[in-house]
Amino acid sequence: MKKVKITAVRRTEYPDLMARYENPIEHACETCLGQTWISVGGRKPEGLCSAAWTSMRPFVRALARGEGNFYDGWMKDPFSAMISCNDGFRPVSFYLETLDQ
DSSP states (O other): OOEEEEEEEEEOOOHHHHHHHOOOOSSSOOOOTTOEEEEETTOOOTTSOHHHHHHHHHHHHHHHTTOOOTTTTOSSSTTEEEEEOSOSSSOEEEEEEESOO
């Protein structure tokens, strides 16, 4: 199995949606831009948000198995993916890349 590097590349917030629909919460997301994790054997890296992992897990596991070329050429690097977490108020985009092809 291959290692997959996970990098937080963008954070977005939708204050209008938060004000309209969300109950106030503390520490909703503690992911920092540029933060990285390494998945070994397709497993969730320590410290990675569980909700984000749920969104990216199928892609990380596929990359770890040597698979790629998702959606018939979606990414310039066929052994990578751009996945966002499932937080509709403050999504974080993660770049997934295979380290040892």
